[in-house]
Amino acid sequence: MKKSIVILISLIMALSMFLAVSAQRTDLNVITQVSPNSLDPQKTSMLYALQVAYNIYDGLMARDTSDQVVPGLAESYTISEDGLVYDFVLRQGVKFHDGTDFTAEDVVFTINRAIELAITNSGNIESAEAVNDYEVKITLKKPNSVFLSILSSYGFFMLPKEAVEAAGEEFGRNPVGTGAYKFVEWVEGEYVKLEAFEDYYLGAPEIKEVTFKFIGDSNTALIAMESGDADYSYVFPASASEDIEFNEDLKLFPFNSMSLQIFTMNVQNQYLSNKLVRQAINYAVNRDDMVIVAVEGEGRPTSQFCNVGTFGYVEGFEGYTYDLEKAKALMAEAGYADGFTVKLIAQDEMTSKMCQVLADNLRDININVEIEMQESNTAIANYQAGNFEMGVFGIGNSTMDYDSMGRLFTPGNSLMFSQATAEDEQAVKIGELFAEASQLSDPDARLEVYKAATEEIWDAAYYVPCFFPLRSHLLASDLDIECVRGLGVALVKEMHWN
Amino acid sequence: MIYWDPAVLYACRVLKFFLKKEGPVAKYILRRLLLMIPIMIGVSFLVYFIMSLTPGFDNPARIVLGIEATDEAVAQLNAQLGADKPFFPRYLSYMWNVLHGDFGISYRNRLNVSQEILRRFPVTMILTTFSVLFSLLVGVPIGIYSAIKQYKPSDYIIRVISMLMTAIPSFCMGLGLLLIFALKLRILPANGIKTWKGFILPSLSLALVSVAGMIRMTRSTMLEVIRQDYVRTARAKGQTEQKIIMRHELRNALIPIVTVAGITFGRELGGAAIIENVFAVPGLGTYILSGVNNRDLPCVLGAVILLSLSFSLINLLVDIIYTFVDPRIKSQIK
Numbered sequence: 001m002k003k004s005i006v007i008l009i010s011l012i013m014a015l016s017m018f019l020a021v022s023a024q025r026t027d028l029n030v031i032t033q034v035s036p037n038s039l040d041p042q043k044t045s046m047l048y049a050l051q052v053a054y055n056i057y058d059g060l061m062a063r064d065t066s067d068q069v070v071p072g073l074a075e076s077y078t079i080s081e082d083g084l085v086y087d088f089v090l091r092q093g094v095k096f097h098d099g100t101d102f103t104a105e106d107v108v109f110t111i112n113r114a115i116e117l118a119i120t121n122s123g124n125i126e127s128a129e130a131v132n133d134y135e136v137k138i139t140l141k142k143p144n145s146v147f148l149s150i151l152s153s154y155g156f157f158m159l160p161k162e163a164v165e166a167a168g169e170e171f172g173r174n175p176v177g178t179g180a181y182k183f184v185e186w187v188e189g190e191y192v193k194l195e196a197f198e199d200y201y202l203g204a205p206e207i208k209e210v211t212f213k214f215i216g217d218s219n220t221a222l223i224a225m226e227s228g229d230a231d232y233s234y235v236f237p238a239s240a241s242e243d244i245e246f247n248e249d250l251k252l253f254p255f256n257s258m259s260l261q262i263f264t265m266n267v268q269n270q271y272l273s274n275k276l277v278r279q280a281i282n283y284a285v286n287r288d289d290m291v292i293v294a295v296e297g298e299g300r301p302t303s304q305f306c307n308v309g310t311f312g313y314v315e316g317f318e319g320y321t322y323d324l325e326k327a328k329a330l331m332a333e334a335g336y337a338d339g340f341t342v343k344l345i346a347q348d349e350m351t352s353k354m355c356q357v358l359a360d361n362l363r364d365i366n367i368n369v370e371i372e373m374q375e376s377n378t379a380i381a382n383y384q385a386g387n388f389e390m391g392v393f394g395i396g397n398s399t400m401d402y403d404s405m406g407r408l409f410t411p412g413n414s415l416m417f418s419q420a421t422a423e424d425e426q427a428v429k430i431g432e433l434f435a436e437a438s439q440l441s442d443p444d445a446r447l448e449v450y451k452a453a454t455e456e457i458w459d460a461a462y463y464v465p466c467f468f469p470l471r472s473h474l475l476a477s478d479l480d481i482e483c484v485r486g487l488g489v490a491l492v493k494e495m496h497w498n
Numbered sequence: 499m500i501y502w503d504p505a506v507l508y509a510c511r512v513l514k515f516f517l518k519k520e521g522p523v524a525k526y527i528l529r530r531l532l533l534m535i536p537i538m539i540g541v542s543f544l545v546y547f548i549m550s551l552t553p554g555f556d557n558p559a560r561i562v563l564g565i566e567a568t569d570e571a572v573a574q575l576n577a578q579l580g581a582d583k584p585f586f587p588r589y590l591s592y593m594w595n596v597l598h599g600d601f602g603i604s605y606r607n608r609l610n611v612s613q614e615i616l617r618r619f620p621v622t623m624i625l626t627t628f629s630v631l632f633s634l635l636v637g638v639p640i641g642i643y644s645a646i647k648q649y650k651p652s653d654y655i656i657r658v659i660s661m662l663m664t665a666i667p668s669f670c671m672g673l674g675l676l677l678i679f680a681l682k683l684r685i686l687p688a689n690g691i692k693t694w695k696g697f698i699l700p701s702l703s704l705a706l707v708s709v710a711g712m713i714r715m716t717r718s719t720m721l722e723v724i725r726q727d728y729v730r731t732a733r734a735k736g737q738t739e740q741k742i743i744m745r746h747e748l749r750n751a752l753i754p755i756v757t758v759a760g761i762t763f764g765r766e767l768g769g770a771a772i773i774e775n776v777f778a779v780p781g782l783g784t785y786i787l788s789g790v791n792n793r794d795l796p797c798v799l800g801a802v803i804l805l806s807l808s809f810s811l812i813n814l815l816v817d818i819i820y821t822f823v824d825p826r827i828k829s830q831i832k
Contacts, residue, residue: 034788035607036607037562037606037607038607038608043563044562044563044564045563045564045566045567046564117571117574118568118570118571118574119567119568119571120566120567120568120571122568123568123570169608172607172608173609188607188609188614188617188780189618189780189784189785190690190691190778190780191690213689213690213778214778215689215778216775216778216784217775217776217778219673219776220673220676220688220689220776220777220778223673223676223677223680223681223688223689224688224689226681227680227681227684227688229687229688229689375791377553377554377561377791377792377793378552378553378554380554380560380565381553381554381557381560382553384560385553387553395565396566398566407566414569414572415565415566
């Protein structure tokens with residue numbers, strides 16, 4: 001009798017152990033590089049803050065797994081004839097993490113706060129008013145065909161009026177949203193913990209607990225992934241991709257990043273003010289080589305400012321080819337066949353490799369390039385102040401639409417690094433073309449305008465666009481994800497364990 | 499203000515005690531403590547000046563809000579942070595607040611600077627203190643042994659190993675230890691300080707690099723002392739070898755050793771930043787680094803003031819230890 005009980009008990013224990021082992025994991029550990037400065041989406045634009053925040057909030061519009069704009073918290077919408085008034089019908093029954101209902105009042109509050117804080121893309125919004133509890137009317141100053149895409153971006157994530165007003169400045173440390181995950185805990189400098197929001201309007205997510213750990217050193221992040229301390233990492237050393245291939249427990253998930261790597265030329269400089277010189281530089285650069293050297297072949301060389309898949313991409317546009325003869329001819333025409341010296345600012349390892357390829361290429365047309373390393377905040381400050389000759393930087397596209405690039409070409413805009421002023425007719429013309437395109441609603445008409453803009457930009461040659469790097473994130477092998485948004489953010493609600 | 503006033507009251511009491519005691523050492527300590535105030539002011543001004551030379555110093559809002567934020571939002575935030583004030587008013591208003599116990603809020607994440615610093619300070623102190631203690635408790639005996647056994651094989655082995663260890667940068671040491679103990683053997687955590695085990699690898703990385711220096715310093719000082727006449731006299735008197743080492747040789751060698759320990763402490767308060775980064779430990783070093791990167795003035799100045807205060811106190815401690823080690827120094831204080 002005793003013996004059979006013992007056998008029975010051991011069988012039960014063995015069985016439960018087996019069950020425990022084969023039970024699905026419900027937690028996830030993610031590595032981001034730095035602690036967010038705030039989790040208030042209207043007070044930050046840092047990628048590592050968004051990597052957490054995108055899980056906490058939703059917007060009126062959302063992006064699906066192919067990065068297309070689809071209705072989110074708004075069930076449906078209508079746009080007025082003149083393109084100025086957007087009427088949104090909101091989903092009912094959506095709750096915030098603190099249990100309060102999501103209503104039109106929260107939408108109006110969020111939009112007004114965005115205007116008050118003067119966040120990016122809020123300048124064109126005239127007003128927002130609630131028609132009833134679940135309907136909102138948003139009026140624009142000028143028609144803008146990318147407005148729906150703007151509403152899907154982080155600056156317009158829906159915030160709860162009561163909670164934000166009650167928390168004041170502290171809201172950024174205790175975020176409340178409608179997203180799949182609700183905020184649990186934030187230990188500054190160490191981690192942020194989120195847990196699944198069971199009342200999420202699209203259904204409770206599979207993974208129940210997420211911890212975002214902040215690990216700055218890419219090697220340490222790799223070791224943490226290898227030891228099982230973490231399951232998803234935004235950070236890892238580029239040189240380790242081969243090691244990762246051999247490691248069965250890890251895999252890389254590549255995605256098309258929207259971040260364009262590009263050189264800027266200061267048109268106030270005596271040599272670079274000559275358009276022919278700038279064009280010559282563009283024809284002298286071997287973009288294929290640059291991709292090989294800077295990102296080990298993982299990238300798409302380009303002479304356009306948007307990637308395939310972004311609206312505004314012109315199919316079959318030749319742009320700048322690698323043509324040394326043409327470059328020399330242009331330099332001779334400009335009167336600089338003997339070349340000159342120019343200083344180039346590089347920021348980090350990858351950009352300095354880009355700069356070295358550029359320097360090597362430009363030597364062929366007698367331009368002597370002196371490379372100077374600067375820390376990235378310093379470099380950007382110098383570009384904005386016009387305190388440079390040539391520089392390198394990366395620029396993202398948050399709306400997946402060519403419209404976002406317009407700021408690079410608009411005189412007076414803080415992103416017009418190349419310092420073209422309102423006196424430069426071509427720059428003004430390009431700025432006007434972008435403004436025109438943003439007000440049209442017919443996609444074909446917009447594409448025509450963008451084609452014209454692309455031609456002008458190619459001719460004016462204010463920048464040297466180089467390539468779109470193919471980025472990857474590091475995952476544990478048994479973790480699956482459908483897609484990573486072009487912005488570089490992965491949504492935990494779309495991840496599941498195998 | 500609230501926690502400052504009791505501190506001032508207590509300081510007054512301590513002051514009265516010292517003045518009553520009239521002992522020369524007490525007066526010396528008091529003088530040194532008072533001297534720390536101009537030192538801290540000087541250090542903070544120097545750091546402020548250096549930061550003012552960096553581009554983006556008067557535009558921290560641009561860094562906080564990002565490259566794509568509107569100029570309007572940036573101007574708004576800059577005004578809020580007081581970053582648009584000219585050079586001297588900005589410094590003076592900061593120091594005025596500091597005198598009232600208010601170290602301001604971080605530009606980057608609006609957290610109270612004094613709270614953050616007091617939270618991170620113990621972490622860095624643990625790493626640095628462990629490292630210095632390790633150097634003293636492990637490095638000194640090994641150095642003594644190496645000096646006694648000069649020219650014997652054990653001396654050579656110790657010298658070669660310590661030279662190798664001095665050559666290895668601390669982050670290399672850190673990564674190596676991580677690979678062995680966290681990845682291969684899995685007995686220690688790879689990052690963070692959730693449990694006390696998390697402190698072992700970072701402290702060890704710091705310690706192993708500085709212990710090598712201490713070994714060589716101890717060895718060379720001991721070698722000098724061994725050749726002195728008073729050691730020969732003691733041996734002639736028939737003193738046991740053990741007592742000779744302890745009472746005569748070591749005690750005289752202690753002054754340079756203690757000096758090096760003090761300098762090591764100061765150096766590592768800064769050098770811990772690299773180790774903190776590698777092991778993802780939230781200490782003061784990474785706080786300053788990210789503060790400098792983000793032109794976050796309150797963070798950098800607050801942390802620098804605290805660090806200069808701790809370094810001054812350690813130096814004072816070292817000087818007091820001198821008076822116990824060497825009576826000749828004590829008599830000089832009068």
